[in-house]
Amino acid sequence: MKRKLLLCPPDYYGIEYEINPWMDRTHNAAPDLARAQWQRLLETLESLGCEINLVPPQPKLPDMVFTANAGLVAGKKFVRSNFRYAERRGEEAYFERWFIERGYESVRLPESLYFEGEGDALFCGEILFCGYRFRSDIRSHQLLGEVLERLAISIELVQDRFYHLDTCFCPLPDGGAMWYPAAFDEYGQKAIRHHVTDLIDVSPEEAAHFACNAVVLGPDIVLADDSPKLSAALKLRGYRTHELSMTEFIKAGGACKCLTLFI
Numbered sequence: 001m002k003r004k005l006l007l008c009p010p011d012y013y014g015i016e017y018e019i020n021p022w023m024d025r026t027h028n029a030a031p032d033l034a035r036a037q038w039q040r041l042l043e044t045l046e047s048l049g050c051e052i053n054l055v056p057p058q059p060k061l062p063d064m065v066f067t068a069n070a071g072l073v074a075g076k077k078f079v080r081s082n083f084r085y086a087e088r089r090g091e092e093a094y095f096e097r098w099f100i101e102r103g104y105e106s107v108r109l110p111e112s113l114y115f116e117g118e119g120d121a122l123f124c125g126e127i128l129f130c131g132y133r134f135r136s137d138i139r140s141h142q143l144l145g146e147v148l149e150r151l152a153i154s155i156e157l158v159q160d161r162f163y164h165l166d167t168c169f170c171p172l173p174d175g176g177a178m179w180y181p182a183a184f185d186e187y188g189q190k191a192i193r194h195h196v197t198d199l200i201d202v203s204p205e206e207a208a209h210f211a212c213n214a215v216v217l218g219p220d221i222v223l224a225d226d227s228p229k230l231s232a233a234l235k236l237r238g239y240r241t242h243e244l245s246m247t248e249f250i251k252a253g254g255a256c257k258c259l260t261l262f263i
C-alpha cells in the first residue's frame, strides 16, 4: 500500500520568531538551501513509493512547512491541532480546510486544550504515545484516545530542546522504537520501557542532530544525516537508512519527520 504524506513547500519558511530554544532570529535559514533540502526530502519519499500531497503555503506562516503539527489523522478522521503559540495558530484553518475539502471529518478538541498533532502523538503498534508539557496539554490525550478509540499513553517531556515527542521518540515497525531517554522523566522512561520492547537509545549528540525525527516507511528510514551510530544500529536490524542534510530546518527546531504528516 502506498503511504500518503502531506508536505508544505517552504515558500514562506524562515526564522521570524522564537518559540523553541532552537530558533534564533539572528540565525535565519538560507532560502535556497532550505528549498533544496526540502525538495530532496520530497524526492526521497517519492522514490520510496510515497504519494505526496501538498498543502499550499501561506505568507506570514513560516512554520507551516512543519505539517506534522497540522493535526493527527486516523482513517478519515482529522483531529486538528490547537497550537500553543499565537505565531502558529493561523495555520489551523488552512490545514483544516485542506482536509475537509478532501472528505475528511474534522474533529476539534476543546479550544482550551493545546494539542500539536502528530508532532506530539505517535502510534506505536496499537498504542498512541502522546507527549506533553512544552506544547500539547496532557488533558488533550485522554480525549484523543476516546475520539480515536485507542489507548493513549501520556509521557512527559522534560528537556526544552526536545519539546515535541517526535524530536525524541520514533516507533519502528518491528514493535521497537528509537528514543533519546534523557528527554523523558523517570515515569515516562518506565512507561516507554514497559510498552516497547527493543529500544534503540540515541546518544545526546545524535539526538541533537534530530536523529529521532525520522520518517519510517517499513524497512526504509529517512532521517537527518550526522548520526552514524544510530544509522549503524538501524542497519544492523535490517533497516535501510536514507540520510539527508536538514541544517536549515533544524534552525527552526525540526527535521524530516516534522516536515511530513501521514494522512
Ligand code: ARG
Binding pocket: 019, 020, 023, 063, 066, 068, 069, 088, 118, 119, 120, 164, 166, 167, 252, 253, 254, 255, 257, 258
Ligand atoms: N518552529 C516549529 C515550532 O516550534 C518547529 C516545529 C517542529 N515540528 C515537530 N513536529 N517537531 O513549532
